[in-house]
Amino acid sequence: MERLENNTVYIGKKPMMTYVLAVVSQFNVGSENVIIKARGKSISRAVDVAEIVRNRYVTQAQVREIRIGTERLPEEDGTSTNVSSIEIFLSK
């Protein structure tokens, strides 16, 4: 599975449409696959982004695969916490 970094959109705390447009732009410049990644509370927004792209902007895009996982994040005090992650693979 192709995983070029420029095909990946990381979901953060910007307005939702920022990420929707980033995904749509990737498809518009010719990418056939776009990966939407998020961690923690941004996971819900990643699903929103995928659904909005698919339902409104790139209607031929399909969810090819969804992976979930756990990442260990280092804290400033030297400890670490686990955070869930998601990767949504869209293809058209």
Add this chain to the structure above:
Amino acid sequence: MERLENNTVYIGKKPMMTYVLAVVSQFNVGSENVIIKARGKSISRAVDVAEIVRNRYVTQAQVREIRIGTERLPEEDGTSTNVSSIEIFLSK
């Protein structure tokens, strides 16, 4: 795919461990498949629940499939809003 309702755990606003234990209990009474469902902001917690179950309690459980979708929710004023949903299919 078997989809008996008693195999399904709906993620809401209770403490996380409530849902983790609900999933673990389903496996312990003999279910081979448990479906974790959530909508909107609870989607992130659904992923957390799946990951905690898999990493700490039912280590032979695997994520068999993940589906995302959009549901139309009626509002009190007669309008409706779209909300994203997730279904995580765990099997052991």
